[in-house]
Amino acid sequence: MIRDQLIAALAGALDHLGIAPVPENIGLERPARREHGDWSSNIALAVAKTAGRNPRELGTELAEHLDANRPDGVAKVDVAGPGFVNFHLDDASLHAIITTAVAEGPAAFGAHTVGADQVINVEFVSANPNKPVHAGHARGACYGDSIARLFEKCGYEVQRENYLNDRGTQMQAFAASLAARKRGEEPAEDGYHGEYLIDWAAEMPDDADPLEWGRGHAIASHRATMSSVNVEFDIWYSERSMVADGKIDAALADLGERGALYEEDGATWFRSSDFGDEKDRVLVRSNGELTYFAPDIAYHRDKFSRAPKLINVWGADHHGYVARMKGAMQALGHDRDELEIIITQLVRLERGGESVKMSGRAGDMVTFDDIIAEAGPDAARFTYLMQSVDTEQTIDLELIAQKVMDNPVFYVQMAHARIRSIQSKVADAGVATLPIRDVDLSLLTHERELAVLRELHEYPELVALAAREMAPHKVANWLRQFAAAVHGFYHDCYVMGDGVSAELTQARLWLVEAARIGLVSGLDLLGVSSPDSM
RNA sequence: GCGCUCGUAGCUCAAUUGGAUAGAGCAUCUGAUUACGGAUCAGAAGGUUGGGGGUUCAAGUCCCUCCGAGCGCGCCA
Numbered sequence A: 001m002i003r004d005q006l007i008a009a010l011a012g013a014l015d016h017l018g019i020a021p022v023p024e025n026i027g028l029e030r031p032a033r034r035e036h037g038d039w040s041s042n043i044a045l046a047v048a049k050t051a052g053r054n055p056r057e058l059g060t061e062l063a064e065h066l067d068a069n070r071p072d073g074v075a076k077v078d079v080a081g082p083g084f085v086n087f088h089l090d091d092a093s094l095h096a097i098i099t100t101a102v103a104e105g106p107a108a109f110g111a112h113t114v115g116a117d118q119v120i121n122v123e124f125v126s127a128n129p130n131k132p133v134h135a136g137h138a139r140g141a142c143y144g145d146s147i148a149r150l151f152e153k154c155g156y157e158v159q160r161e162n163y164l165n166d167r168g169t170q171m172q173a174f175a176a177s178l179a180a181r182k183r184g185e186e187p188a189e190d191g192y193h194g195e196y197l198i199d200w201a202a203e204m205p206d207d208a209d210p211l212e213w214g215r216g217h218a219i220a221s222h223r224a225t226m227s228s229v230n231v232e233f234d235i236w237y238s239e240r241s242m243v244a245d246g247k248i249d250a251a252l253a254d255l256g257e258r259g260a261l262y263e264e265d266g267a268t269w270f271r272s273s274d275f276g277d278e279k280d281r282v283l284v285r286s287n288g289e290l291t292y293f294a295p296d297i298a299y300h301r302d303k304f305s306r307a308p309k310l311i312n313v314w315g316a317d318h319h320g321y322v323a324r325m326k327g328a329m330q331a332l333g334h335d336r337d338e339l340e341i342i343i344t345q346l347v348r349l350e351r352g353g354e355s356v357k358m359s360g361r362a363g364d365m366v367t368f369d370d371i372i373a374e375a376g377p378d379a380a381r382f383t384y385l386m387q388s389v390d391t392e393q394t395i396d397l398e399l400i401a402q403k404v405m406d407n408p409v410f411y412v413q414m415a416h417a418r419i420r421s422i423q424s425k426v427a428d429a430g431v432a433t434l435p436i437r438d439v440d441l442s443l444l445t446h447e448r449e450l451a452v453l454r455e456l457h458e459y460p461e462l463v464a465l466a467a468r469e470m471a472p473h474k475v476a477n478w479l480r481q482f483a484a485a486v487h488g489f490y491h492d493c494y495v496m497g498d499g500v501s502a503e504l505t506q507a508r509l510w511l512v513e514a515a516r517i518g519l520v521s522g523l524d525l526l527g528v529s530s531p532d533s534m
Numbered sequence B: 001g002c003g004c005u006c007g008u009a010g011c012u013c014a015a016u017u018g019g020a021u022a023g024a025g026c027a028u029c030u031g032a033u034u035a036c037g038g039a040u041c042a043g044a045a046g047g048u049u050g051g052g053g054g055u056u057c058a059a060g061u062c063c064c065u066c067c068g069a070g071c072g073c074g075c076c077a
Helices: A002-016 A043-051 A055-068 A091-108 A135-153 A169-182 A196-203 A210-228 A247-257 A293-306 A316-331 A368-375 A377-385 A408-428 A447-468 A473-492 A502-525
Strands: A039-041 A074-080 A084-089 A119-123 A157-164 A235-238 A261-264 A267-270 A281-284 A309-315 A339-344 A347-351 A393-396
Touching: A002 A039, A002 A043, A002 A055, A002 A084, A043 A055, A043 A084, A055 A074, A055 A084, A084 A091, A091 A447, A091 A502, A119 A135, A119 A293, A135 A157, A135 A309, A135 A339, A135 A347, A135 A368, A135 A377, A135 A447, A135 A502, A157 A210, A157 A293, A169 A196, A169 A210, A196 A210, A210 A368, A247 A261, A247 A281, A247 A293, A267 A316, A281 A293, A293 A309, A293 A316, A309 A316, A316 A339, A368 A377, A377 A393, A377 A408, A377 A473, A408 A473, A408 A502, A447 A473, A447 A502, A473 A502
Parallel strands: A119 A157, A119 A309, A157 A235, A309 A339, A347 A393
Antiparallel strands: A039 A084, A074 A084, A261 A267, A267 A281
């Protein structure tokens, strides 16, 4: 890996200049500006003070030494600004990425092995099985699945899990409301008044048990919705199954044995304030019923028995719940940091600049299905993933449904379709593609060609970064940038035609194929398709 | 009131987690095609990073403070 070679070269140069001790962490990063080269190190600035040196002078000496002893693949080393040491790669090392991408293909290109032999559990969506998945779950669904894809790309074995709150008072109210609709009556005051229940009741057989049929119907609808945006869960975990198999009792007993429980006012309390929460929480109410928290503890305890590392994707309205859940896991003897809880901020929907009301007066929510139907699955996923989940997001449904260049997903997919178009045009012209080993890639010297290769060259590292930070929006941003490079190449460099030699056509054919592999790989991490035509 | 998350171009968002002149897209203005899909490309303009203070070689990023926004604060789920 070139990165390691450059760091080693920097360490050698520091040693050569008598900087002792050579720091363990030598910073190396991708500069923001093209003229600052392909790689940049701030090491001269970092060590200047302790070494008693002027940073610019030290940087200059480092660059001069490294330029005189260039590592493989480096064309030039120079100093810039306050003392940054910048490495410029030669064209050959950029050409090599074509061979790599082609040899590996979309599935392996950009892959890593850091997660090999490690299991990671990602729980997301977990919508109540008594209504359709609503718009509020959309962001978490796209995000959870994409970080799962990123983890898989990095070698982890991933469990995608969906938790079903299928017991308790809400489910009873749901069943009663469904039964009322079946009789043609309005549900009770505290029941479920959404109009979807009228449709569900019409589908329900007369002799069906409302709770069982309704639960099954809801789950089937969730599964269909998720499937339509390429989200497939490995595990649908039932809350009520933990009653049947005693896991809730076992979890309570476990906490009790660890001294984390006490009785007061007839209720059973968890000492969450001993574990970072602001106050203690009730697990068993004085009327003998469990709070929501008790089975949730049992559920996470069970997840820890199946995977050492847990990721939860929760909506912003659950953030107040984080401290007690992590506290409960700590009380059970787990490392609280092995449960990582990602909070996704809210999404505001608009249509043509007008705010979309999230729920009607009958209690009907805008559903995820509504959004998918309006925008299409690819545009929905790409748009939800374009932005960091740390900040609130505004999505205009009218805009993302349009197949125009305002819409980044079509811009990126178009780059792929164009490459496919080129490839079929070339094939139709009777030009055979030669094996890559027989092609002279060094003919690729046009600035547009090199721009594509530079972006592609960054991709594997970008995947690692996006996975480490659980930030799929970085992949989306890379795709936009990369697609721009591809469109620029397309505009200025013809693969086949007047003035393009047969040798250059061959080299460019492999360039676009490598680019195509990068596009497919990146889009797949977002769960977005790579169409051959638009 | 307390807590969590935020505040970046007219709009929607980035910024390699403390790095160089804060970058893209849209919108606005100006250009480009006898050839692979113009659904494209190139250029211009657009900023006191909510205000103020601090930390250091270096702050959009870290600390303090004020202003503003969203969400949450039950023996509900």
